[in-house]
Structures are given as C-alpha cells and as structure tokens.
Amino acid sequence: MKYMQPRPSSIVAALYTARDLGVTVSVLHGPSGCSFKHARLLEEDGMRVLTTSLSENEFVFGGQERLIEVIKYAEKEFNPSRMAVVGTCVSLIIGEDLEAAIEMADLHTETIAVDIHAGFPENIDGVIATLEPANRVGWISDEELIRQKELLKKANEVERLRGAAMKSYIEPSRGDLKHVAATRILNLIHEGKKGVAVMNAKKETAYMFADELLGLHDAVPDADIIYSANLELRGLPKVRRDAQRISDELKTRGLQFISQGALDEYGASGDYLGSWIRDMKPDFALIVGVPHAIPSHYLEGIECFSITNGPRQVGPLKEQGHAHVMVEVDLHPRTLGVTSIVESEFGAVLRSLA
Structure with a gap:
C-alpha cells in the first residue's frame, strides 16, 4: 500500500x-x-x-x-x-x-x-x-536477534491489519472526552459489573500507560477488576530496566497485576491477551497502549474502553467495535528520559471523579 x-x-x-x-x-x-x-x-x-x-x-x-x-x-x-x-x-x-x-x-x-x-x-x-x-x-545474542525480528514482523502485521497503516490515509482524531468515558466506567463499577484492565504498551510509553491502570485502582481499589500488564523482563537492556522499574512502582503503590508479555511484545501478544480476556468473561475492559493488537472477535459482547497515543488510531478502533476510544496527547515526549510512572490525563480524571 x-x-x-x-x-x-x-x-x-x-x-x-x-x-x-x-x-x-x-x-x-x-x-x-x-x-x-x-x-x-x-x-x-x-x-x-x-x-x-x-x-x-x-x-x-x-x-x-x-x-x-x-x-x-x-x-x-x-x-x-x-x-x-x-x-x-x-x-x-x-x-x-x-x-x-x-x-x-x-x-x-x-x-x-x-x-x-x-x-x-x-x-x-x-x-x-x-x-x-x-x-x-x-x-x-543470535537468539535475541531472531526474537526481535519476529516481534517486528508481528508488530508490522498489527499496524497493517488494524492500525494506522491499514489505510492510505486516516483522519486524525482526539477521540472521546475522557471525563465522559471515566464517568461511564465508574458507573459500571458501582453497578457491580466485572472488568479487566490490560496494559499492552510499547516500550517507554508504559511509563504513562501504567498510570491508566493505577488511576483506576486509586479511584476504586475494591472494584471487581483483574489487572494485567506486559511487564515480563525480556528484551534489550533499556526495555528490561523500564519494565522492572514500572513493575516495582505499581506493586509499591498497591496495584496487584498479572504480568503477561514484555514491553517489546506488544504486537505479538494480541491472540494470547484476547483469549485471556474472553476467558475472564468481563462486562467491560480497559485496554491501554496498543489496543488494536487484540483482534476484535475476542472482545465481542464486552464494552471496551481503549486508550492510545495515536490520533490516527481512533478511527480504526471505533471501526473494530471499541465503544470508547481516548488519546493521551504528547504521551511519547513526556515518557522520554523518565524513570518513574508519569500521571496520565485519564488517570487524573478518574482520581478527580472518585
């Protein structure tokens, strides 16, 4: 194309x-x-x-x-x-x-x-x-080179199939209003609905995407929500260091989560994460980072709240059935050079509403 x-x-x-x-x-x-x-x-x-x-x-x-x-x-x-x-x-x-x-x-x-x-x-x-x-x-090592090439291939496939490279041109959008989506997700929790919150983030962007999960936990710590984050310790040196720092901070701040995938595996974990979400049978799902890595058929019947840092990702996610799509503007520049979690707009909104 x-x-x-x-x-x-x-x-x-x-x-x-x-x-x-x-x-x-x-x-x-x-x-x-x-x-x-x-x-x-x-x-x-x-x-x-x-x-x-x-x-x-x-x-x-x-x-x-x-x-x-x-x-x-x-x-x-x-x-x-x-x-x-x-x-x-x-x-x-x-x-x-x-x-x-x-x-x-x-x-x-x-x-x-x-x-x-x-x-x-x-x-x-x-x-x-x-x-x-x-x-x-x-x-x-030779093994890591092979692993990296396979991950790159998978990430490329995701962008072509469901991402910002799926069309020759995609109109940029700021997505849905964060306070409206945050109000909806809090209402679902207060109604006793079951949820999952999944971070599938690319490398250092996890320093902010992790705060989306943390903000939800801070707002309603006793909610019926299972948390997952791609913080397994694999990859190039900086990637492993970032995963360790974010994992340690989440635990220190009281968020218990399942580690599923590494920070460089965001493009290759879609089927695994999708199958896991489906098995959890949640009423709603908060998916942050690279939500489009998860094929839409795994999310049927689930009210999805998705957060990306790409304005051109909003349209494709809406087409795939995600009910609420938000964009963290300027996320990438704000996560360069940091060594601890950076507060997100959506996380801040959740905390303020709670």
Missing part, C-alpha cells in the same frame, strides 16, 4: 534502537536538520545525538573526512560506553562507507555502523539495520 500520510522514519527507528542497546552517543551522517525533533528528544533520554551537518558541497564530493572528525570528537568529548554511526538519505546517495570511517578514526569505543536511510516503507528496517551490526559485535 502507498501511504498518503507521513509514516515513522527508519532513521529514527535506528536511533531509538541504538538507545535501547545502551549506545550513549550516536552520530547522524547527514544534514543538520535530519531527524531533528527525535534527535533532540533522545538527548533527554540519555543519548547524545551529533550530526556531521553535511552541506551542499559535501552532497556532491562526499563527507568522509567530516565524519571521521565528528566521530573522533564524540569519543574525546563524551567518553561514551558505546557509539553508533547512523546513515541518512544523503550518506546513501553519496555512497559513504560508514565502516571505513569508523576504522580510520581509530576509536577505543566499541562502535557500530548503521547503514540506513528514510526510503523504506516501514520503519522496522531501521531497527533491523541496527540490531544486525549489534549482533555481530556481541551486544545481543
């Missing part, structure tokens, strides 16, 4: 994957404006992002000398534990050899070359382009 709406960049995906692997300095080999917004956001999450700031002259004659200069500067200035040199469309067009530049820089820091550009239709190509050299230098 040819999309007529902007899609996630494979260059940005490479940068996020480098961060998850413990890279503390990444060098983007391209113009200064390439991936500007996400590069700045990632700096808030503990990874320095430098650019070779290629100009028009270097677009024609090449920028290897500039790349070597910036790599050397990065090592000397920031003393990184790991580095990544990430390609761009420009470095592809001029045929830059990133591996050769790393070798000529004579670095002491373990550094991988990520040959990537933004011309791929799916951003998972940027993830794979980062994981493969990481595997070659021993940062991840």
Whole structure:
C-alpha cells in the first residue's frame, strides 16, 4: 500500500534502537536538520545525538573526512560506553562507507555502523539495520536477534491489519472526552459489573500507560477488576530496566497485576491477551497502549474502553467495535528520559471523579 500520510522514519527507528542497546552517543551522517525533533528528544533520554551537518558541497564530493572528525570528537568529548554511526538519505546517495570511517578514526569505543536511510516503507528496517551490526559485535545474542525480528514482523502485521497503516490515509482524531468515558466506567463499577484492565504498551510509553491502570485502582481499589500488564523482563537492556522499574512502582503503590508479555511484545501478544480476556468473561475492559493488537472477535459482547497515543488510531478502533476510544496527547515526549510512572490525563480524571 502507498501511504498518503507521513509514516515513522527508519532513521529514527535506528536511533531509538541504538538507545535501547545502551549506545550513549550516536552520530547522524547527514544534514543538520535530519531527524531533528527525535534527535533532540533522545538527548533527554540519555543519548547524545551529533550530526556531521553535511552541506551542499559535501552532497556532491562526499563527507568522509567530516565524519571521521565528528566521530573522533564524540569519543574525546563524551567518553561514551558505546557509539553508533547512523546513515541518512544523503550518506546513501553519496555512497559513504560508514565502516571505513569508523576504522580510520581509530576509536577505543566499541562502535557500530548503521547503514540506513528514510526510503523504506516501514520503519522496522531501521531497527533491523541496527540490531544486525549489534549482533555481530556481541551486544545481543543470535537468539535475541531472531526474537526481535519476529516481534517486528508481528508488530508490522498489527499496524497493517488494524492500525494506522491499514489505510492510505486516516483522519486524525482526539477521540472521546475522557471525563465522559471515566464517568461511564465508574458507573459500571458501582453497578457491580466485572472488568479487566490490560496494559499492552510499547516500550517507554508504559511509563504513562501504567498510570491508566493505577488511576483506576486509586479511584476504586475494591472494584471487581483483574489487572494485567506486559511487564515480563525480556528484551534489550533499556526495555528490561523500564519494565522492572514500572513493575516495582505499581506493586509499591498497591496495584496487584498479572504480568503477561514484555514491553517489546506488544504486537505479538494480541491472540494470547484476547483469549485471556474472553476467558475472564468481563462486562467491560480497559485496554491501554496498543489496543488494536487484540483482534476484535475476542472482545465481542464486552464494552471496551481503549486508550492510545495515536490520533490516527481512533478511527480504526471505533471501526473494530471499541465503544470508547481516548488519546493521551504528547504521551511519547513526556515518557522520554523518565524513570518513574508519569500521571496520565485519564488517570487524573478518574482520581478527580472518585
């Protein structure tokens, strides 16, 4: 399918994957404006992002000398534990050899070359382009590389089948009013209805999505609700650390939950979670993070309250029968660089109404 709406960049995906692997300095080999917004956001999450700031002259004659200069500067200035040199469309067009530049820089820091550009239709190509050299230098095992590729495939399928990539263009929406949905869910609880609250979140977004569950528990701690969260400890180093922190905080704050899936398994857990929800026979379900991972046939007869951080996910979820769909605006920027749960709008509304 040819999309007529902007899609996630494979260059940005490479940068996020480098961060998850413990890279503390990444060098983007391209113009200064390439991936500007996400590069700045990632700096808030503990990874320095430098650019070779290629100009028009270097677009024609090449920028290897500039790349070597910036790599050397990065090592000397920031003393990184790991580095990544990430390609761009420009470095592809001029045929830059990133591996050769790393070798000529004579670095002491373990550094991988990520040959990537933004011309791929799916951003998972940027993830794979980062994981493969990481595997070659021993940062991840062969088994983890295989696991990650399978998870990426599953996540991609979910987006194509039920997500923001299912149509060539989807109108963005802010979804339903949070206080209306919160009032409805509290009324159901007061009527004695049985519910489940499920977090199936992608990586660091769980720092806020976890608060949706916590807000519901804070509002009605004695409600007939079973909680589930994808906080099993698997995945790349940062993913495991985030899961441990969120799990510990939820327990400390009195929320008991079942761990089902890991933070990088959000796209692969749909059938398992759907089957579990169906077996619980709830009257209503609060599903946060990536609700569309769960096929709609598992949710028939259940009043669903879904929360996403994607305005283009509202329409598809409504089409799949979710009665109440809400969006946590600016969730992703607010969950970068944090190490504890961040209050959500829906969680705050639930607490205020209770």
